[in-house]
Amino acid sequence: MGWPRIAFRASLFLAMVAICIARKVPACFVFGDSLVDSGNNNYLVSLAKANYNPNGIDFGGPTGRFTNGRTVADILDEELGFEGYTPPYLAPTTVWPVIQEGVNYGSGASGILKSTGTMFGGRIYFGAQIDNFAGTRQEIISHIGEPAALELLGQSLFSVTIGSNDLINNYLLPVVSVVEQVLVSPEVFIDSMISSYMLQLTCCLQRLYDMGARKILVVNMGPIGCIPFERDTDSASGNSCADRPNQMARMFNVRLEDLVSQLRSTLQGSIIVYADVYRTVVDVIENYASYGFDNANSSCCSITGNHGGLLPCGPPSVVCSDRSKYIFWDSYHPSDAANSVIAKRLMDGGPDDIRPMNIRQLADL
Numbered sequence: 395m396g397w398p399r400i401a402f403r404a405s406l407f408l409a410m411v412a413i414c415i416a417r418k419v420p421a422c423f424v425f426g427d428s429l430v431d432s433g434n435n436n437y438l439v440s441l442a443k444a445n446y447n448p449n450g451i452d453f454g455g456p457t458g459r460f461t462n463g464r465t466v467a468d469i470l471d472e473e474l475g476f477e478g479y480t481p482p483y484l485a486p487t488t489v490w491p492v493i494q495e496g497v498n499y500g501s502g503a504s505g506i507l508k509s510t511g512t513m514f515g516g517r518i519y520f521g522a523q524i525d526n527f528a529g530t531r532q533e534i535i536s537h538i539g540e541p542a543a544l545e546l547l548g549q550s551l552f553s554v555t556i557g558s559n560d561l562i563n564n565y566l567l568p569v570v571s572v573v574e575q576v577l578v579s580p581e582v583f584i585d586s587m588i589s590s591y592m593l594q595l596t597c598c599l600q601r602l603y604d605m606g607a608r609k610i611l612v613v614n615m616g617p618i619g620c621i622p623f624e625r626d627t628d629s630a631s632g633n634s635c636a637d638r639p640n641q642m643a644r645m646f647n648v649r650l651e652d653l654v655s656q657l658r659s660t661l662q663g664s665i666i667v668y669a670d671v672y673r674t675v676v677d678v679i680e681n682y683a684s685y686g687f688d689n690a691n692s693s694c695c696s697i698t699g700n701h702g703g704l705l706p707c708g709p710p711s712v713v714c715s716d717r718s719k720y721i722f723w724d725s726y727h728p729s730d731a732a733n734s735v736i737a738k739r740l741m742d743g744g745p746d747d748i749r750p751m752n753i754r755q756l757a758d759l
């Protein structure tokens with residue numbers, strides 16, 4: 395009589411132990427641009443691709459990631475206890491049961507605005523990334539049913555890293571800008587872009603929420619004036635970060651944080667976290683030596699330009715001798731080493747970096 399009971403208690407105990415050591419976040423759904431693309435653009439006819447050497451040199455080879463190693467999304471996967479990295483939506487292997495641990499919808503050259511990045515050809519803009527998620531969600535429901543799917547999605551981490559291309563590959567492009575900047579002032583452009591972003595983001599986040607998302611990370615725009623591309627193309631930059639793009643990023647971020655606060659109160663039961671990556675990256679650039687870097691202004695993988703910022707990283711490029719000492723891998727993107735610093739701050743940072751809570755706290759809820 396006593397044995398089944400002991401056995402039951404023992405198995406209950408083991409089940410509880412298993413729950414305690416299980417991942418707090420069952421899945422990650424990643425939305426964004428080339429900062430997080432883990433290979434989607436490999437499947438598109440696009441000029442914005444990174445599936446060739448020397449990209450991925452510290453990843454075991456090119457994967458489509460626009461960096462030498464891991465993206466911030468990859469490092470968050472590690473920190474959250476996942477065994478692998480969130481796979482790209484377009485990979486043929488990203489099907490059930492893999493998708494129950496999350497999917498990456500990120501696409502290089504994409505933006506908030508549908509038109510952003512046109513000159514690169516194929517890319518998946520933010521709204522279409524949400525459409526793709528709707529498909530994934532249906533597939534999950536078809537396997538485990540709606541209640542279990544909603545439980546899974548409610549605990550999952552949804553991250554949104556998008557917006558830089560709407561500035562860099564649009565308004566700030568040297569070719570476009572000569573004409574457009576005469577006609578449209580930065581304030582007017584930013585205003586219309588943000589108004590459009592507000593509509594898009596409100597709608598997209600509302601859609602994610604309606605589909606079951608509750609834990610949402612919104613990453614703000616980094617100091618785009620500090621990337622080697624802007625340092626080399628903005629004639630006013632000299633040897634420092636280009637002021638104008640940074641100013642625009644800050645204007646954008648102020649409005650973004652307002653929007654996030656609003657959505658936080660309208661979407662009942664959601665926890666929308668705002669990450670001030672702008673501040674984190676400026677801190678790393680200004681105090682680079684204390685973070686173990688010795689280069690804060692140039693591309694590690696470079697062909698030409700004072701800061702190696704004029705051409706994309708590719709087979710003809712020269713790679714710096716110590717990649718862990720460079721903040722920037724190429725003209726636009728941080729190195730694996732810089733991504734590590736950013737990811738750690740997202741995980742464990744204080745309210746200056748991420749608010750109202752960090753990812754570790756968000757995961758624990």
Ligand SMILES: *[C@@H]1O[C@H](CO)[C@@H](O)[C@H](O)[C@H]1NC(C)=O
Pocket residue numbers: 632633634690691692700701
């Ligand atoms: C990059 O930064 C270093 C260290 O501050 C500085 O000596 C160098 O002149 C800068 N290079 C360029 C091209 O701006």
